Each structure stands twice: as C-alpha cells, then as structure tokens.
Amino acid sequence: MYNGRSTRPGPAGRDSLFGWTIFIIFLAIFAAGCWIGSFYIFGHPEEALSYRVLRTLGKIDAPRRFAxxxxxxxxxxxxxxxxxxxxxxxxxxxxxxxxxxxxxxxxxxxxxxxxxxxxxxxxxxxxxxxxxxxxxxxxxxxxxxxxxxxxxxxxxxxxxxxxxxxxxxxxxxxxxxxxxxxxxxxxxxxxxxxxxxxxxxxxxxxxxxxxxxxxxxxxxxxxxxxxxxxxxxxxxxxxxxxxxxxxxxxxxxxxxxxxxxxxxxxxxxxQPPAVVKPVEVPVARAVPVQRGTPGPVQEPAIPRALPATPAGEVTVRRAEPVKPAVAGGDEAVPVRRAEPVAPRAVPAASPAQAAVPLQPFGGAAPEQQPSPARTGQTE
Structure with a gap:
C-alpha cells in the first residue's frame, strides 16, 4: 500500500555509498601496488631498498665462496x-x-x-x-x-x-x-x-x-x-x-x-695445504634381535629294547679224548702227559781219609764187624 513516502536515497545515503566506493578502489590499488612491488623487490635485488628488504626477511644470502x-x-x-x-x-x-x-x-x-x-x-x-x-x-x-x-x-x-x-x-x-x-x-x-x-x-x-x-x-x-x-x-x-x-x-x-x-x-x-680426511668406516646400525615365542621342547626319541631273536639253534658237540697218532704218519706226534718226578737222593762224596770213630772213655774198643758187600740190591 503506498504511504506517500519516497524510496530514493537521500543525500546522506549517496555520500556513504561514494565513500565506500573510494575506499574499495583505494584497497584495490594498494593490493595491486603490493603485488607489483613484491615482484620488483624480488626481481631487482641489486637495488638498495630491495636488498635491504630481502636481507631483513632472510630471502637472500650474503655472497658465498665458490669451489x-x-x-x-x-x-x-x-x-x-x-x-x-x-x-x-x-x-x-x-x-x-x-x-x-x-x-x-x-x-x-x-x-x-x-x-x-x-x-x-x-x-x-x-x-x-x-x-x-x-x-x-x-x-x-x-x-x-x-x-x-x-x-x-x-x-x-x-x-x-x-x-x-x-x-x-x-x-x-x-x-x-x-x-x-x-x-x-x-x-x-x-x-x-x-x-x-x-x-x-x-x-x-x-x-x-x-x-x-x-x-x-x-x-x-x-x-x-x-x-x-x-x-x-x-x-x-x-x-x-x-x-x-x-x-x-x-x-x-x-x-x-x-x-x-x-x-x-x-x-x-x-694454494692451501690439502686437508687429509680420515677414512670413515661405516658402522651398521644395531638391529634388535627378533626373539620368537619358544616352542615346546621335544624330548629325544629313545628306541625301545627288543628281545633278540636267535637265528637258529646251535649244536654243541661233546668233547672226545684225543687219540695218539701213529708214528711214521703225517699226523702230529702226540705229546706225553707230564708226570711228576720224585727227586732221588744223591750220596755225597766221602772224604779221602776215613773218619775216626769216637771211643768211650775207660771202655774197651768195640769189636769191628765186617761190613756187608754192596751188591746193588737192598735188603
């Protein structure tokens, strides 16, 4: 419903819109200037200002020695x-x-x-x-x-x-x-x-x-x-x-x-003296030993004793006496069995002078009897 009021912006609204437009344009120019300026600073470090900015930001190093x-x-x-x-x-x-x-x-x-x-x-x-x-x-x-x-x-x-x-x-x-x-x-x-x-x-x-x-x-x-x-x-x-x-x-x-x-x-x-570098021996990095889960201990198998089965019955022959071999043959001569030998008394040799028999004191001399003759046989 029309109430008789005008919808056109007043002077205050137009001034506010114009101010925002100027501010946005200024921000756009500032952003473009920063963008172009950054390209110039990074692209021309030989300029005094660019070099100072880059050194301050750490974007450029001091001159270095070349090999x-x-x-x-x-x-x-x-x-x-x-x-x-x-x-x-x-x-x-x-x-x-x-x-x-x-x-x-x-x-x-x-x-x-x-x-x-x-x-x-x-x-x-x-x-x-x-x-x-x-x-x-x-x-x-x-x-x-x-x-x-x-x-x-x-x-x-x-x-x-x-x-x-x-x-x-x-x-x-x-x-x-x-x-x-x-x-x-x-x-x-x-x-x-x-x-x-x-x-x-x-x-x-x-x-x-x-x-x-x-x-x-x-x-x-x-x-x-x-x-x-x-x-x-x-x-x-x-x-x-x-x-x-x-x-x-x-x-x-x-x-x-x-x-x-x-x-x-x-x-x-x-020319500076050459620096002799020590030979570096590479040391391998220690690797942890992988220990597995111990398994069940297996007992050694012991074979069971089995009864020995004889191959066959062995016939034992009876001992027989050895017969003497006949002399003159090819067979071995039998050896006689050893028999014990009794030692025989051997008479001692008599001295050259006959021994004088002892006589008793005060008695008569005994009567001498003739000795029997040795015949080689004993009585």
Missing part, C-alpha cells in the same frame, strides 16, 4: 675482448648490463642463465686503497691496475678481507706489482663496467674463489673472505675519478724512480 668445480659458467676475456664488448654498448645498454652483472653477484648467480665474463691477462698495479663502510664492499682492499696488453683498460680488483688481513693486503699490493691473472689462478668475475671521459674502460671485478695471496717481493700472505654484507646503496664502481687520477700519479712517480721499468715482483695465489 672451482661449482663456479658459475662463464667465458674468459682478456683486455682487448673486454674493451670491445663494453665500449660498443650505448649508455642505456651499459646501464642495463651493469644491473644484470650486479644482480647475478648479489644472488650468488642463482637464476643466472648468461655466461659470466671472467678477467684474464697481465696488469700493472697503479695503487691500492682501503675499503670502509661507505663502499659497496665494506672491508678489504681495492687495487687499481692497468692492462699491459691494452692500456685503455683499467681494472678495479676488489680483495674482500677480514679486518686482521687488511693491513697485510695493503703491504702486499704495492705500486708496480705485476698482476698476472691466468685461468688457473682464480675466477675474477666482472660485476661493473664504466666508460671514463677520456674513452678508457674501467672494469670492477672480484674473485669468486676467495683464496690466499702473496707477493714474490714481500713476505707474508693475506686471505680473502666473502663479505658478510654489502652496502648496495654505495653503488659501483668503487673508485671515483679523483681516486683514479691519484693512483695514476703514484704510478708515474714509480716509473720515474725505476727508470720506466716494470716491477719484478708479481702477485701469486697460495
């Missing part, structure tokens, strides 16, 4: 090849290439499909500078060197070291030192390139194996360690143009002192 057999794939380039590769790029192309190189290093070359450029060749060291918290690498020494093959190529070789080895690295990396970088020495990866105003190429590189180094002209060694953190906001290259000019002045003064002769000492990598 020679597990290093990223790459190509070895001498000074001439490096110069041809980077000087032909336009400024925007060079900037994009530098971001790609830095991104690969910051990610420890994970998700990196392109070949890594490795530096090889011979370089003369112009000067060395200590690194600090304001640099891309917050600890160690950076050495500026000039290529012997192509003097238009300058190399910033970064040596990340612990604080205790930084002084030893500075003493070793002296002006005029010969830096020979063969393929077998280390993997010097390029992480940045720039073109100087005079047209020269300045390369920034870092060893990926982080080995131990010494010099033939000085005593002692220093060890490299992967940096625990990076100051990505400081950017690359490490040295500015003023530091490059200062190093060149030091090198020019060195050449004048030595009569423009190259240095005799060179940098060499020290």
């Amino acid at each position: 020679l057999t597990a290093a990223p794939r790459g190509q070895f380039l001498d000074a001439n090849k490096l110069f041809d590769r980077f000087t032909k790029l336009q400024p925007r192309q060079l900037e994009s290439e530098n971001k790609r190189l830095q991104r690969g290093y910051v990610r420890n070359y994970e998700q990196h499909k392109e070949l890594i450029p490795y530096v090889v060749g011979s370089y003369d060291l112009l000067g060395a500078f200590r690194l600090g918290p304001g640099n891309f690498f917050t600890g160690g020494v950076v050495a500026l060197a000039q290529s012997v093959e192509n003097p238009k190529v300058l190399l910033e070789l970064v040596f990340p070291t612990p604080e205790k080895d930084a002084a030893a690295a500075e003493r070793t990396l002296t002006t005029g030192l010969d830096l020979r970088l063969p393929k077998t020495m280390d993997l010097i990866a390029v992480i940045n390139a720039r073109i100087l105003p005079d047209g020269r190429l300045n390369i920034t590189a870092v060893p990926l194996l982080y080995g131990n180094y010494t010099s033939s002209g000085t005593a002692g060694t220093f060890s490299l360690e992967p940096p625990t953190d990076l100051n990505v906001g400081a950017g690359l290259p490490v040295l500015n143009e003023a530091a490059v000019k200062e190093a060149e002045k030091h090198y020019a003064a060195y050449l004048q002192r030595t009569g423009f002769a190259r240095g005799s000492s060179s940098l060499a990598r020290v």
Whole structure:
C-alpha cells in the first residue's frame, strides 16, 4: 500500500555509498601496488631498498665462496675482448648490463642463465686503497691496475678481507706489482663496467674463489673472505675519478724512480695445504634381535629294547679224548702227559781219609764187624 513516502536515497545515503566506493578502489590499488612491488623487490635485488628488504626477511644470502668445480659458467676475456664488448654498448645498454652483472653477484648467480665474463691477462698495479663502510664492499682492499696488453683498460680488483688481513693486503699490493691473472689462478668475475671521459674502460671485478695471496717481493700472505654484507646503496664502481687520477700519479712517480721499468715482483695465489680426511668406516646400525615365542621342547626319541631273536639253534658237540697218532704218519706226534718226578737222593762224596770213630772213655774198643758187600740190591 503506498504511504506517500519516497524510496530514493537521500543525500546522506549517496555520500556513504561514494565513500565506500573510494575506499574499495583505494584497497584495490594498494593490493595491486603490493603485488607489483613484491615482484620488483624480488626481481631487482641489486637495488638498495630491495636488498635491504630481502636481507631483513632472510630471502637472500650474503655472497658465498665458490669451489672451482661449482663456479658459475662463464667465458674468459682478456683486455682487448673486454674493451670491445663494453665500449660498443650505448649508455642505456651499459646501464642495463651493469644491473644484470650486479644482480647475478648479489644472488650468488642463482637464476643466472648468461655466461659470466671472467678477467684474464697481465696488469700493472697503479695503487691500492682501503675499503670502509661507505663502499659497496665494506672491508678489504681495492687495487687499481692497468692492462699491459691494452692500456685503455683499467681494472678495479676488489680483495674482500677480514679486518686482521687488511693491513697485510695493503703491504702486499704495492705500486708496480705485476698482476698476472691466468685461468688457473682464480675466477675474477666482472660485476661493473664504466666508460671514463677520456674513452678508457674501467672494469670492477672480484674473485669468486676467495683464496690466499702473496707477493714474490714481500713476505707474508693475506686471505680473502666473502663479505658478510654489502652496502648496495654505495653503488659501483668503487673508485671515483679523483681516486683514479691519484693512483695514476703514484704510478708515474714509480716509473720515474725505476727508470720506466716494470716491477719484478708479481702477485701469486697460495694454494692451501690439502686437508687429509680420515677414512670413515661405516658402522651398521644395531638391529634388535627378533626373539620368537619358544616352542615346546621335544624330548629325544629313545628306541625301545627288543628281545633278540636267535637265528637258529646251535649244536654243541661233546668233547672226545684225543687219540695218539701213529708214528711214521703225517699226523702230529702226540705229546706225553707230564708226570711228576720224585727227586732221588744223591750220596755225597766221602772224604779221602776215613773218619775216626769216637771211643768211650775207660771202655774197651768195640769189636769191628765186617761190613756187608754192596751188591746193588737192598735188603
């Protein structure tokens, strides 16, 4: 039933609906911005903000040491090849290439499909500078060197070291030192390139194996360690143009002192002694003995004694006397039965002188009677 009231929303209802619409649009823009921003942060860790966020969230690790057999794939380039590769790029192309190189290093070359450029060749060291918290690498020494093959190529070789080895690295990396970088020495990866105003190429590189180094002209060694953190906001290259000019002045003064002769000492990598691992004898895990339920003990079967059944009656013959055999025959001669023999008295032999018979005192001598004659028979 129509009561005469209008069903159209009033001014207050229209304002509320408009406010909710603006709020929903704002939430949609915010969600899209977060979604796009997360892609950008994860896709560009070489940016200072992205690197800080990823490090805080634990989504990216600090640079790590690579083994020679597990290093990223790459190509070895001498000074001439490096110069041809980077000087032909336009400024925007060079900037994009530098971001790609830095991104690969910051990610420890994970998700990196392109070949890594490795530096090889011979370089003369112009000067060395200590690194600090304001640099891309917050600890160690950076050495500026000039290529012997192509003097238009300058190399910033970064040596990340612990604080205790930084002084030893500075003493070793002296002006005029010969830096020979063969393929077998280390993997010097390029992480940045720039073109100087005079047209020269300045390369920034870092060893990926982080080995131990010494010099033939000085005593002692220093060890490299992967940096625990990076100051990505400081950017690359490490040295500015003023530091490059200062190093060149030091090198020019060195050449004048030595009569423009190259240095005799060179940098060499020290191979650490091989660690002999003890032979591990695999120990089998103890397995519990499965004990079954004991069954009934079976008594041994004892055979029952049975009466012996005689095979037949045995006839025993009666004993018969043995008849004497006839002499002269083939039969055995019978043996006479033994009879006891009585011992016969044997007369003792009489002495040669006859015994004198005893006579009684005071009497007459007895009458001697003749003895009977021995006839061989007894009476």
